[in-house]
Amino acid sequence: MKKKIAFITGITGQDGSYLAEVLLNKNYIVHGMKRKSSSFNTERIDHIYENKKYKKKFFLHYGDISDSLRVLNLINTIKPTEIYNLAAQSHVATSFEIPEYTSDVNALGALRILEAIRSLKLKKTRFYQASSSELYGKIQEKSQSESTPFYPLSPYAVSKLYAFWITKNYRESFNIYACNGILFNHESPRRGETFVTRKITLGLNRIALGLDKCLYLGNIYSLRDWGHARDYALMQWKILQQKKPEDYVVATGKQYSVKFFVERCCKFLGIKIKWVGKGTNEKAVIVDLDIKKKLKVKKNDVIIRVSKQYFRPLDVKNLIGNSKKAQKKLGWKPKTNIEDLIREMMVSDRKEVLNSIKKYK
Ligand code: NAP
Ligand code: G4F
Numbered sequence: 435m436k437k438k439i440a441f442i443t444g445i446t447g448q449d450g451s452y453l454a455e456v457l458l459n460k461n462y463i464v465h466g467m468k469r470k471s472s473s474f475n476t477e478r479i480d481h482i483y484e485n486k487k488y489k490k491k492f493f494l495h496y497g498d499i500s501d502s503l504r505v506l507n508l509i510n511t512i513k514p515t516e517i518y519n520l521a522a523q524s525h526v527a528t529s530f531e532i533p534e535y536t537s538d539v540n541a542l543g544a545l546r547i548l549e550a551i552r553s554l555k556l557k558k559t560r561f562y563q564a565s566s567s568e569l570y571g572k573i574q575e576k577s578q579s580e581s582t583p584f585y586p587l588s589p590y591a592v593s594k595l596y597a598f599w600i601t602k603n604y605r606e607s608f609n610i611y612a613c614n615g616i617l618f619n620h621e622s623p624r625r626g627e628t629f630v631t632r633k634i635t636l637g638l639n640r641i642a643l644g645l646d647k648c649l650y651l652g653n654i655y656s657l658r659d660w661g662h663a664r665d666y667a668l669m670q671w672k673i674l675q676q677k678k679p680e681d682y683v684v685a686t687g688k689q690y691s692v693k694f695f696v697e698r699c700c701k702f703l704g705i706k707i708k709w710v711g712k713g714t715n716e717k718a719v720i721v722d723l724d725i726k727k728k729l730k731v732k733k734n735d736v737i738i739r740v741s742k743q744y745f746r747p748l749d750v751k752n753l754i755g756n757s758k759k760a761q762k763k764l765g766w767k768p769k770t771n772i773e774d775l776i777r778e779m780m781v782s783d784r785k786e787v788l789n790s791i792k793k794y795k
Contacts, residue, residue: 438462441512443499443543445791449564450623451478452667458488460671465512467497467505467521478624499543500740502550509550509559516674518562519547522594526568526744527652529590540593541600548604548612560674563601565614567659567685567753576607578618579756580683587748588768599605602681611679615670618685618755621775622663623782630692631660635779638699639787640739644730648737654662654693654716657752661686662770672764685755686768696738698773702780703729707737716740 444450457464457560468476476483482492497504499521509517522540523529544563548609551559570578571587586592598614606611625632630651637649661684669684693709696718700707704724711717718738720731731737745769760766770778 436515438516439512439514440464440516441509441514442466442517442518442520443497443547444522444564445494446475446478447520448478448622448626448663449523449620449667449670450518451482451624452622452664453520453670454479454482455481456667456671458482458491462516463491463493465493465495465508465514467499467508468494468497470496483630485536499546499717500538502546504553505546506550509547509556510554513556514559516560516562517551518564518670518674519544519597520564520652522564523590524713525626526588526590526750527744529588529593530747533589536589537593537596540590541596544597545600548600548610551610552604552608554655559611560679561604561610561612562600562670562674563597563614563680564670565598565601565616565679566591567576567616567618567755568750569595569598569616570753571750573752576588577687577754577756578659578683578685580681580759582756587750588746591750598681599678611674613673613679614681615673616681616683617666617669617684618659618753620661620663620666621779623779625779630655630656631695631779632783634692634696634699635776635783636786638696638703638737639780639783641731642703642727642729643707643787644782644790645787645791647735648739650691650739650741650744652741652746653749653751654691654696654738654740655750656692657686657689657754658692659685659689659696659754660772660775661768662775665769668781669760669764669766672766680763682764683755684760684766685757686771687755687757688768689752689754690772691761694771695776698776699780702776703727705729705731705737714740714742
């Protein structure tokens, strides 16, 4: 059988790193595009790059999804059997500040790859587009499936809406095997530090170990359907293994608030909090703590405050996915529940904070 060759854009990101592991375990040759950066940006994939086992199977190339010619040339040289387009300016709040850049990368990025596949006549190449539950924005149905109408609420979501439709359009116009994975939020210890879950797991560990006093958050009433990125990476691969190219929702079907996430992380640390105040005056105060854990906090410390700075001009308040189609056709079953996800992230961030303390001692 011919070897499968994958090309991943966004390989240095959270999902790119897990997907590379999934594909290498399935004996693929994996090529990834990384950006030139003034500081190291390969932390999430260094363990793969440095593993001798993958020396002839894992290749990195400099490139940027906004550079059409580079994208075309890379695809022409690699001749991938599967392309996973994960590259994105993926931070929703930031997209309000840099909307044009976000659109160039997220919307036209997908088009550039599809055009390369079309113009190079790569009839056998399959294309995966990293679509997002942000497309649902102002939700039109209680739980969101492939047939729920979209109503994007940010420049990020609008850019991903273009990418969604251009993927579908190239599938229908040019018969390209192209699919959208409409993935709901997925987190992990490799999640970027400015996304809310990671901000909380890292922030609370820093407080517990005495590096910070207080963590500032935005809309703590926001509700999300949070899964584990490792599980979702496997689904990205599965979506491209089907006979017919189709779009799929991937979600856990369970929903929690940011506030709940904070409470569970505190519980993990052995801290009991009480919420007091309203609106931007709301805060979390320590009411009890496990003295055996030797935490660097005490009763009555305020460890969470709400700050206007982290509110968005418009926010997606409420998301919960209906992934029945993926369950039926792809055998999708969410593996990691919220408690396991929190435990894994909290343990990993404790280690990270302890290492940084050691480093600067
Ligand atoms: P991430 O951690 O922010 O990773 C984004 C990746 O894109 C990074 O490798 C980044 O490179 C790269 N990138 C950014 N701008 C680029 C450019 N101009 N050219 C080339 N590469 C560029 O995001 P993620 O959580 O892994 O998400 C992966 C994809 O899924 C994204 O498209 C995201 O929008 C989408 N998505 C994510 C979720 C989620 O909950 N995680 C849900 C739905 C959809 P650097 O490392 O150099 O910054
Ligand atoms: O963690 P978030 O920044 O993720 P968000 O906006 O849901 O976007 C993520 O998931 C999408 C899938 O639905 C992806 F497409 C996208 O690329 C990204 O991966 O924020 C989650 C919620 C928001 O409602 C936000 O307002 O948490 C709220 N929040 C409250 N305080 C905060 C904060 N978000 C951040 N980032 N920082 C805060 O301090």
